[in-house]
Amino acid sequence: MFPTPDLKANPALSRSRRGFLRQSAAACASTAALVAGFPQTALAQALAGATALPVDSAARWLRFTTFAPLDSEILDVATRGYGAWLETQMLLPQSRSVADWVRLKGPPGFEDPNQSPHHDTRIQAIDWKCVYAADPLRQRVTYALSNLFVISEAGTDRAVVPEAYSAFWDLLNRNAFGNFRTLIEDVTYSLDMGFYLTYLNSRKADAATGRQPDENYARELMQLFTIGLWELNEDGSRKLDGSGQPIPTYQQTDIVQLARVFTGLYPNGNLRNGGRATRFGDASPGAFTAETWGRRMAIDASQHAPEAVRALGGRVNIAAGTSGANAIRATLDALFQHPTCPPFVALNLIRRLTCSNPSPGYVSRVSRAFVNNGSGVRGDMKAVLRAIFLDPDLLTPGTPNFGMLVPRYVYTMGAVRRLGSFDSLGTQRPINPWLHKTLGSQRPFTAPTVFNFNKPDYATPELKALGLVGAELENYDEDGATTVFNGLGQLTRNATLTPYLSAKLASSANDAELLDELSRRLSGRVLPSGERNALLGAIRGYPRTQTGWQRNVLSAMLWTILIHPQNMVLS
Known part of the structure; x- marks a missing residue:
């Protein structure tokens, strides 16, 4: 159903794909789409007419259930529906454990018996799982749990x-x-x-x-x-x-x-x-x-x-x-x-996955799923997650007060996942520890206290006046936002420059079409006209005859999309 890249041209990628195949055939649908290049326009055109859901709706929903959706996943959801994709993800076996990665000294297909494991190996393994593993829903939920059951290296x-x-x-x-x-x-x-x-x-x-x-x-x-x-x-x-x-x-x-x-x-x-x-x-x-x-x-x-x-x-x-x-x-x-356990867990998981200010009805529905999964079982996480991700509040765009600022690590790994970025292609390292620090990415197990990175009831004066909270905003002062924006600029430099993109970038006549295409893939919508026109004007005269120049134009497009509020907020 899904096209695969030409692996003969790149032996390293070939080894990587063979490793993924050993883990799960299901991995190929997602990871092949990533490595084949960004964006997957041929795939989108081939299947868009056969979808049961609007592609944009599928893309929006997957931004809650993954670190960031790949085109193959978007079209899978659009074709089969939300519930079918969710059930498939819950049935997948776990991808290679972090402990196995450390023991075997490398990711699938890239094991290196000559290297000495160190703490960077652990960081790399968790990053890799969040970006490339065959079970992206499990990784997204795991990160949410790591923000509730906090331990820290600090x-x-x-x-x-x-x-x-x-x-x-x-x-x-x-x-x-x-x-x-x-x-x-x-x-x-x-x-x-x-x-x-x-x-x-x-x-x-x-x-x-x-x-x-x-x-x-x-x-x-x-x-x-x-x-x-x-x-x-x-x-x-x-x-x-x-x-x-x-x-x-x-x-x-x-x-x-x-x-x-x-x-x-x-x-x-x-x-x-x-x-x-x-x-x-x-x-x-x-x-x-x-x-x-x-x-x-x-x-x-x-x-x-x-x-x-x-x-x-x-x-x-x-x-x-x-x-x-x-x-x-x-x-x-x-x-x-304890009767408070179901609503306490429901409220905290919702806030870590979908919405900072869930409605009472949303919390109630998830609480009831915790109490009884439909077969008399209490605490069934699958039932809880179904309730969270299939709730009408989430599935209905425009629900009052619905949404959240994307957590930094989710945002960072999501950008890597969508851009096909590698810090090191040879080791499959998505991002190096230095850039994690530069981004202030809030990677797992680095919280300053047992209360995690943010106070759960943090609110700006404006939110407080409305009776709302926004925990993730606590770190988004002027300095924090600048840190994120600068780090994302570096990530865009590592984006995969595919032959498709290179052909498009060869002429500024394609800029508007390509910018809109990239924007839809990254954030589910085109940029507002003001920002869109300003960027197109700024890059119109930039030379395109060399690969480095094309990469600069691509980076400018991607960076503008990534730092825009419509991409940094889930709603």
């Missing part, structure tokens, strides 16, 4: 350990279409999370020294991962008491009680270089084997708090002497069954 000695954080991305990736209850359990036992929230090697209380269990994870598990600060109605609004005041979900005494539950956890594996088995108290990240990072932490019964635990008004009621595993299970069950 200020730690784990940043230079290639296996650190790799396992956590894979954990989120694995659970993206699973069950939320399994997800929070896997997060709880994650060595990465144990390090970040400091409950790794947390000991039971000692009356003689005054030592108490570490409270970090007990607090953030409630506040950030499951139920939040305030009890919520199904539609995400706060429940009020008899005095009209919001009702807290927990108190400090609950944190103290639950801190006992998460004691005794330690790394589960071996030390490097044939060393001994890990044990309670081991805490040197560089000493652990790669396999240890991917294993659930173990529990040392002698270090687990033996006291009874009663919290959350009796929702958690654990008898003295209960094993660590059973205490953790009971606590997670109670939080999962």
Whole structure:
């Protein structure tokens, strides 16, 4: 159904495609379209007449469900519909894990046994998955989850350990279409999370020294991962008491009680270089084997708090002497069954995927999908995602207050994906770590705090006056916007200059047609007439006889489109 590029002309791309084929035949539809060149006008013309949905509608919807849509994906959705594409994506097997990338020292088809893995390998692997993997929906959801279940390299000695954080991305990736209850359990036992929230090697209380269990994870598990600060109605609004005041979900005494539950956890594996088995108290990240990072932490019964635990008004009621595993299970069950968990998860996932200010009805519909997937199952992530991405509020352009500023990493990887950009064709590196920093791209696991890159209730004065929030705007002051614009300019220099584009760029007579074509492919619509005419006037007399000059004109077109508000905002 989809045309493929001539791979004989470029052996490196040929090796890459063979690698993708080994992963999944479905990958070829997407990745071949990317590498074949941008844009895919022949493909668009061939299938546009047979679509069930308008191509522009399909492109708009895919901007929410992927980092950025390829033409093959746009036409697949236009032909088969939103739901069919969503179900196909949810059935695809996971693409190669980040841990495997680090272990095998390279992407599919580009493994290099001579290189030494380092933290850049991990960064490259996650970028590659978000741009080229066969399961773009899974990667987009995983990034959203990484902004809710936050761990960070910032200020730690784990940043230079290639296996650190790799396992956590894979954990989120694995659970993206699973069950939320399994997800929070896997997060709880994650060595990465144990390090970040400091409950790794947390000991039971000692009356003689005054030592108490570490409270970090007990607090953030409630506040950030499951139920939040305030009890919520199904539609995400706060429940009020008899005095009209919001009702807290927990108190400090609950944190103290639950801190006992998460004691005794330690790394589960071996030390490097044939060393001994890990044990309670081991805490040197560089000493652990790669396999240890991917294993659930173990529990040392002698270090687990033996006291009874009663919290959350009796929702958690654990008898003295209960094993660590059973205490953790009971606590997670109670939080999962808490009535505030569904709207809390629904509201936060919506805000990370589709809309900063969802309507009460939207939140309610997603909350109900969390409570019951239609077969009596609670926490089914597939049902939740169907509700998020197939909701009438999203499918109806013009829904009041609908939309969001595209998160920086999504925007950056989306630009790379649509432009066919490579920083290194030989290694398939989409973007180098320096440019990530230049862009302020907010790549995974670099947030400054456990609250992520932005405060969820951040609002400019204008938004606050309207009762709205815009978390992503917190970093878009004059300096932040300039950083992004300059970085995107560099990305456009790496865009694939195909024979089609070169032929079009040879004459300024084609500029208007090409600019509109590029604009539709990148943002779903042409530029407003003022900006469009100004750009066409500026490049009209630019020479075109050399490849470098053509690239400059292409870069000017792409950069203008990328930084325009209609492309930087999902609506």
